[in-house]
Amino acid sequence: MPGALLLPLSRLAAACRCRARRKRRPLVVICRSGRRSQQAVDLLTRGGADAVDVVGGIQEWALSALPVVNAQGLPGTVA
Known part of the structure; x- marks a missing residue:
């Protein structure tokens, strides 16, 4: 997903909660x-x-022909 931030579920709550509120x-x-x-x-x-x-x-995102990119912002794939 273009512009996405990759965070493990274990770190997600604390990191995103602060950012979302701000x-x-x-x-x-x-x-x-x-x-x-x-x-x-x-x-x-x-x-x-x-x-x-x-x-x-x-998976559904890609099947709907929406953009998928890798960490470098280049066209990516879904495994």
Whole structure:
């Protein structure tokens, strides 16, 4: 997902909660299939962040012909 910040679920709640409150903007959360992102949204919203899940994950994102990039910003793939 272009512009995405990659954070492990274990670090997500503390890191994003502070950033979301400071910038006052919603967080869009995505993972490969949509399972971990649902957990992340639960953690974030319990912490006071405005977060939404991309249902179906990056797999569904790619199937919908939306852009997928790698860490260097070049065209990527979904495994």
